[in-house]
Every structure is written in structure tokens, then in C-alpha cells.
Amino acid sequence: MLTIKDLKVEIENKEILRGINLEVKPGEVHAIMGPNGSGKSTLANVIAGREEYEVTGGTVTFEGEDLLELEVDERAREGIFMAFQYPIEIPGVSNSNFLKQTLNSIRRERGEEELDAMEMLQLLREKIKMVGMDENMLRRSLNEGFSGGEKKRNEILQMAVLEPKLGILDETDSGLDIDALKIVAEGVNQLRSKDRSFIIVTHYQRLLNYIVPDYVHVLYRGRIVKSGDKNLALKLEEKGYDWIKEAADAMA
Amino acid sequence: MAIVAEDKFADIKDWFTTQFEVQESSLNGQKGRPLYAFRRSAIERLPELDFPTRRDEDWKYTSVTRLLKPKYVAPKPVQLNAAQLQPYLYEGLDVNLLVFVNGVYDESLSQVQELAGEAILTTVEEAMDKDVYKAEVEKYYSQWVEHSNDPFLNLNAAFAHKGIFIHVPKNTALERPIHLLHLSVPQEEPQLISPQSLIIAEQGSEATVLESFHTLGAEAGEPCLTNAVNRIIVEPNARVRHFRIQWKDEESFLINNTVVDQQRDSTYTSFSADLGGRLVRNNLSALLKDEHTMTNMHAVFLGKGDQHIDTQTFIDHAFPHAESNELVKGILTEKARGVFNGKILVRQDAQKINAFQQNSTLVLSDKAQMDTKPQLEIFADDVRCSHGATIGQLDEDAVFYLRSRGLTDQQARSLLQHAFIREVIDFIPIEQVRQKVDVMVEEKFAAQWGKKK
Numbered sequence: 240m241l242t243i244k245d246l247k248v249e250i251e252n253k254e255i256l257r258g259i260n261l262e263v264k265p266g267e268v269h270a271i272m273g274p275n276g277s278g279k280s281t282l283a284n285v286i287a288g289r290e291e292y293e294v295t296g297g298t299v300t301f302e303g304e305d306l307l308e309l310e311v312d313e314r315a316r317e318g319i320f321m322a323f324q325y326p327i328e329i330p331g332v333s334n335s336n337f338l339k340q341t342l343n344s345i346r347r348e349r350g351e352e353e354l355d356a357m358e359m360l361q362l363l364r365e366k367i368k369m370v371g372m373d374e375n376m377l378r379r380s381l382n383e384g385f386s387g388g389e390k391k392r393n394e395i396l397q398m399a400v401l402e403p404k405l406g407i408l409d410e411t412d413s414g415l416d417i418d419a420l421k422i423v424a425e426g427v428n429q430l431r432s433k434d435r436s437f438i439i440v441t442h443y444q445r446l447l448n449y450i451v452p453d454y455v456h457v458l459y460r461g462r463i464v465k466s467g468d469k470n471l472a473l474k475l476e477e478k479g480y481d482w483i484k485e486a487a488d489a490m491a
Numbered sequence: 492m493a494i495v496a497e498d499k500f501a502d503i504k505d506w507f508t509t510q511f512e513v514q515e516s517s518l519n520g521q522k523g524r525p526l527y528a529f530r531r532s533a534i535e536r537l538p539e540l541d542f543p544t545r546r547d548e549d550w551k552y553t554s555v556t557r558l559l560k561p562k563y564v565a566p567k568p569v570q571l572n573a574a575q576l577q578p579y580l581y582e583g584l585d586v587n588l589l590v591f592v593n594g595v596y597d598e599s600l601s602q603v604q605e606l607a608g609e610a611i612l613t614t615v616e617e618a619m620d621k622d623v624y625k626a627e628v629e630k631y632y633s634q635w636v637e638h639s640n641d642p643f644l645n646l647n648a649a650f651a652h653k654g655i656f657i658h659v660p661k662n663t664a665l666e667r668p669i670h671l672l673h674l675s676v677p678q679e680e681p682q683l684i685s686p687q688s689l690i691i692a693e694q695g696s697e698a699t700v701l702e703s704f705h706t707l708g709a710e711a712g713e714p715c716l717t718n719a720v721n722r723i724i725v726e727p728n729a730r731v732r733h734f735r736i737q738w739k740d741e742e743s744f745l746i747n748n749t750v751v752d753q754q755r756d757s758t759y760t761s762f763s764a765d766l767g768g769r770l771v772r773n774n775l776s777a778l779l780k781d782e783h784t785m786t787n788m789h790a791v792f793l794g795k796g797d798q799h800i801d802t803q804t805f806i807d808h809a810f811p812h813a814e815s816n817e818l819v820k821g822i823l824t825e826k827a828r829g830v831f832n833g834k835i836l837v838r839q840d841a842q843k844i845n846a847f848q849q850n851s852t853l854v855l856s857d858k859a860q861m862d863t864k865p866q867l868e869i870f871a872d873d874v875r876c877s878h879g880a881t882i883g884q885l886d887e888d889a890v891f892y893l894r895s896r897g898l899t900d901q902q903a904r905s906l907l908q909h910a911f912i913r914e915v916i917d918f919i920p921i922e923q924v925r926q927k928v929d930v931m932v933e934e935k936f937a938a939q940w941g942k943k944k
Contacts, residue, residue, distance in 0.1 A: 287895055288895065289891065290891075310894070310900075311891065311894045311895050312894040312895070312897055312898060312899050312900065312903075314895075315894070315895055315896055315897035316897045320895075320896075321895060323892065323895075326892070327886070327888050327889050327891075327892040329889050329892070329893070329907070329910065330910065330914070331909075331910025331911060331913050331914055332906060332907070332910045337893075337896075337906075340898060340902070340906065341893075341896040341897045341898055344897045344898055344899075344902065345897045348897070397896060401896065401897065
């Protein structure tokens with residue numbers, strides 16, 4: 240589904256990613272972990288299409304297509320969704336109106352028929368239950384005045400409505416209490432399927448108790464320095480990142 | 492030694508005087524009526540009045556030179572049919588419709604149903620002929636004709652074809668809004684169009700007035716100057732809602748003077764939308780003449796191309812325990828210019844005032860420009876006044892966020908602009924009006940993007 244080869248990325252002439260290789264197959268869940276400043280969020284944002292990063296080398300292909308050639312909105316319509324670390328508040332745009340516009344825009348792209356108001360309402364009601372939100376949230380302005388936990392849940396709601404092929408969670412768990420974390424994880428778990436893949440960027444192992452990954456990769460200084468299964472995450476939780484840093488620094 | 496400053500507008504004043512005589516000579520047997528004496532004194536005072544220049548503080552950012560360049564003539568009557576009106580009506584809204592084509596009242600297109608109680612909807616001319624209203628009408632009319640310092644007020648009085656007189660008697664609520672639909676059809680010569688209304692809402696009464704301004708066939712003729720005057724009297728405990736929706740062609744000129752008197756416990760609420768016009772100047776004043784008044788002024792303006800839209804508000808708090816709210820939002824793109832000057836005067840006796848004012852503008856291109864000036868003069872010591880002015884661009888993080896969900900760049904920008912304006916549109920209490928304005932705003936943006944593409 241997603242193939243990243245020797246990806247090198249700079250921001251303001253500072254090299255952040257120094258050759259990333261990653262293969263994500265349909266249905267897989269990959270966790271990207273690493274200390275602060277290791278490049279985790281950069282990787283997520285480059286896949287999603289944020290423009291301020293400069294790709295200086297390597298390739299990213301999504302279902303055989305050169306992803307780096309696509310604009311952020313084209314990527315979204317191709318089926319990539321990133322849950323933001325800091326979702327933006329947008330006054331004046333109601334949550335439901337926003338979801339209608341985006342879903343219909345994506346459906347048009349896929350050659351599917353647009354949903355009418357009734358079908359849309361039904362769909363939104365079903366999805367909003369899934370993330371344990373109140374229906375009032377649909378009428379409110381997008382993220383405006385939402386608590387941190389509500390914002391993150393709203394991201395998962397959007398993901399549930401838009402049904403992407405690849406979901407990316409950019410530190411969705413940071414700042415969440417355990418209850419909110421469980422709800423977010425439960426939402427993601429319900430979306431897991433044999434065709435849908437996830438990349439979960441996180442600093443903490445805690446989220447991975449609830450969303451069990453197939454693979455765990457550790458990013459350090461712009462490279463994946465270690466990969467493993469969920470046990471790698473547990474080891475990181477127990478021992479911290481220092482042993483990885485030492486090993487990687489010794490190699491370099 | 493006396494220094495006589497040269498009046499650079501002397502020629503145009505002469506021109507207007509000549510046009511007035513042309514107009515008068517076409518009148519038959521009406522000159523004896525009281526209104527015509529006022530019209531004549533209005534034009535006779537014109538030479539003494541100064542057209543504003545940019546040296547006048549209130550006109551610092553708006554020059555009338557371009558607006559006064561054309562040699563305006565009295566408007567030509569044009570016969571339209573009902574189908575041509577259709578796009579400008581508010582579907583599903585039951586109104587008393589008064590149609591003006593090139594400023595000339597068209598009775599055949601208008602639809603006036605019986606008004607509640609003893610309410611009167613007639614012309615200023617006829618009201619002056621009737622003993623009951625004569626004194627009242629003449630009182631307000633003479634204020635704007637004989638004591639004004641503004642030549643545009645006098646031009647309006649001299650050239651108005653049929654000013655509208657609305658009188659809502661005590662404790663009467665006008666169920667249907669009164670829709671004053673002003674359509675202009677440009678001709679070979681530039682026309683001076685002079686809409687005029689005098690609205691008196693007596694104690695405990697309620698009325699809604701909706702003015703709208705549109706152009707038909709702009710490309711077929713010379714741009715018009717629409718020089719409108721509204722005088723609104725809101726007596727004790729009365730409520731007046733006033734909408735002004737303007738989407739004329741982008742070559743036309745508009746001057747709008749609205750002065751509202753508010754008596755004790757009265758409420759005046761206005762909403763105005765300016766989408767069209769080459770040069771638009773709005774002067775909206777509320778003079779609060781007693782305690783416990785409530786004044787709401789909401790406005791939006793959207794400029795592109797060479798449009799210049801100037802909104803001036805003045806709220807005169809002379810008495811205590813009053814509240815005023817102003818929210819003015821605009822979007823400017825290409826080379827458009829916007830001006831907002833919001834004056835709030837809180838006189839010494841006007842304690843316990845709540846005055847709120849906010850002006851926010853999105854400036855979307857390098858060449859667009861906004862000048863905003865909140866002007867608070869407060870002489871009372873126990874008041875709450877807040878004001879704010881922001882000028883900014885679209886939040887690029889928000890654009891990115893929307894795009895990351897699959898909206899195109901244009902869809903995302905359009906959605907954000909619309910949301911920005913919708914905060915004001917949401918104040919329109921009549922659903923059909925709110926929806927139509929909403930659609931107009933969307934269409935204006937669509938046209939903008941269409942042009943860019």
C-alpha cells in the first residue's frame with residue numbers, strides 16, 4: 240500500500256529525515272516511536288502532504304502512485320487521513336456541514352453518489368456513537384471551544400466518516416486522560432480492517448496497550464534504528480530510549 | 492484681504508442646478524404643492540454647501556471626485572415586466588413590495604396589501620398634502636433640506652421622484668416587511684437616482700423595512716449614482732428592523748445617508764450588505780434621545796476589482812442605560828479598498844452605557860487595502876465600551892486542515908471566507924432574507940474564483 244524508500248527531508252535547511260525505509264501493507268498497523276525531535280511527526284506530516292517540508296531524496300509511493308507529486312487534498316481524496324496533533328479550530332463552519340462537504344467531495348472523487356441530507360444525518364449519527372460524542376457536537380463550530388479530548392475524538396469521528404485507506408495518528412494520545420484514550424483507541428480498533436492500514440506516531444507506549452500494532456519502529460535522528468513487534472514498545476516503556484540512542488550512536 | 496478658495500465642484504453644482512430646472516419645467520400643475528417649495532430651497536442651498544474632500548477627516552480615505560465627474564441627468568423611466576423582478580424577490584417571504592425603476596416608483600409592479608390598523612404607506616408628497624402628517628413631515632424634511640451641511644442630502648431632496656412615507660401608528664405591528672426594491676437600468680447618459688424614505692414608528696409599534704439595490708443590464712449604459720436618504724424615527728418602546736441589501740454592478744456609485752432618532756425604550760436593528768458598487772459610501776447614524784435604548788448595527792461588505800466600500804457609523808449616546816452593538820465584517824481582494832469609521836460618542840450624562848463595536852476584515856491580496864478607525868469619545872465615567880479592529884488574512888493552518896480532509900484549495904478558502912461572513916449574516920432574523928444573503932455571498936465568491944481560474 241505505502242512504500243517509503245530512502246526518504247530524506249529538510250526543513251529550513253536542517254535535515255530531519257535521513258533516509259527512511261518503510262513498507263506498510265493493507266490491514267497492517269505500524270507504530271512509529273522515538274524520543275522528542277527524532278522526526279516522527281515530520282514523517283507523518285510528509286506523508287499527509289504538509290508543504291513546508293522539503294523532500295531532498297527518496298520516494299514515497301501509495302498504491303503504486305508517486306505520493307510526493309500529489310497535493311494534500313489530492314492525497315486525502317486518494318484515501319490518506321491524518322489525525323492532527325493539534326486540530327485547528329474553525330469558527331463559523333459547523334462540524335456537520337464540514338463533514339458533509341468533505342465526504343461528498345471525496346465521494347465525487349471516487350465516482351460514488353453524493354449523500355443527501357437524510358442519508359448524511361443517519362451516517363453521522365451512527366459514527367458519532369462510535370466515538371462516544373454527543374450529537375450536539377455536530378451543530379457546533381468545528382473544534383471551536385472543544386476540550387483537548389473532544390478535539391482528538393472529533394479527529395477520529397472525521398476518520399470514521401471519511402473511511403480512509405491509510406489512517407495516520409500524529410501523537411493523538413498525548414495529553415489525553417485514560418478514559419479519552421480508551422475511546423480514541425476503541426474508535427480506531429473499530430475501523431481496523433484487512434484493507435485499512437494505520438501509522439501510529441506516539442511518544443508513549445500506553446496507547447499501544449489499546450491499539451495493538453503489528454510492527455513497532457523506533458526513529459532516532461531521522462532514521463529507523465530498530466524495528467520489532469509490540470514487545471519492542473513494552474521494552475521502551477520499561478527501559479526508556481537511552482539504550483537505543485547509545486546503540487545507534489555507537490553505530491554512527 | 493479675503494481669501495476666496497476656489498470651489499472645484501462649482502461646475503458640477505451648476506450642472507445639478509440646470510438639471511433641476513429641466514426637471515421642474517416638465518412638471519405640470521404640481522409646483523404649488525408644499526413639497527415643491529422644499530425641493531426648490533434644497534437646490535437653492537446647494538451652492539453654499541461644500542462637497543467633501545479628502546481634507547475632511549471623515550472623508551480621508553474616500554474621494555468623491557470620480558463619483559462627481561459624470562454629467563448626471565434625471566432618471567429615465569423604463570418599463571420592466573414581473574419576470575425581470577423575480578431574481579430580486581425573497582422567495583416565500585410575504586411582503587409589501589414597492590418597486591422603483593431608475594428611482595421612479597412603478598405602481599404596476601408593486602404589490603401593496605392592506606396594512607395593519609391605521610398604518611400609512613404613501614409618498615412624501617401626498618403626506619405633505621394631508622393635514623394630519625403635514626407638520627411632522629415638514630419638520631423632518633426641513634431638517635435635512637434647510638439645516639444640513641451635506642450637499643448629498645440636498646441633492647436627494649431636490650431630485651427624489653417619490654419619497655416614501657411610512658407611518659406606523661401607536662401599538663401597531665406591521666406584519667409584513669416593507670420591501671423597497673430599487674432596480675436601475677443604465678442608459679446612454681449617467682442617471683442620478685434619489686431614493687428617499689421617511690419612516691415614523693409611533694409608540695409601541697413595530698416595523699420591518701427591507702431595501703434592496705440591483706442593476707439590470709449594466710453593460711448597456713453609463714453607471715448610475717444612487718444617492719439615498721432614510722430618516723427613521725423610532726418613538727418610545729417601538730421597534731424597527733432595517734435591512735439594506737446592495738448588489739449593484741461594480742461600476743455604479745452609491746451614497747447612503749440613514750439617520751435614526753431613537754426615543755425611550757426603543758430598539759433599532761439594522762443589517763446591511765454591500766456586494767456591488769464601484770464606490771460606496773454609507774453614513775449610518777443613530778441619535779439616542781432618551782434612556783433605555785437598544786441599537787444594533789450589523790454590516791458586511793465584499794469588495795473585489797476596483798471596488799471601494801466605505802462604511803461610517805455614528806452612535807450618539809446622550810442618555811443613560813443604553814446599549815449599542817456594532818459588528819462590521821468585510822472581505823477585500825484584488826485591488827478593492829474598504830473603509831470603516833465607527834464613531835461612538837458617550838456624552839457626560841450618558842452613564843451605565845454598554846457599547847460594543849467590532850470591525851474585522853480579511854484582506855486577501857497584496858493590492859487590496861483596508862482602513863479602519865474605531866473612534867470612541869467618552870465623557871461619562873460609568874460606562875462599558877469595548878471596541879476592536881482586526882485586519883488579517885485567511886488562517887493558512889485552517890486552509891491546510893480543510894484540504895487535508897479532501898477539500899480543494901478553492902473550496903477550503905471559499906468555506907472559510909463564507910464562515911467569516913456568516914457570523915454577521917446569522918444576525919438576520921428573517922430566514923428568507925438570511926438564506927438569500929447567504930447565497931449571494933457564496934455567488935460573489937464563486938464569481939471571484941471563476942475569474943481567477
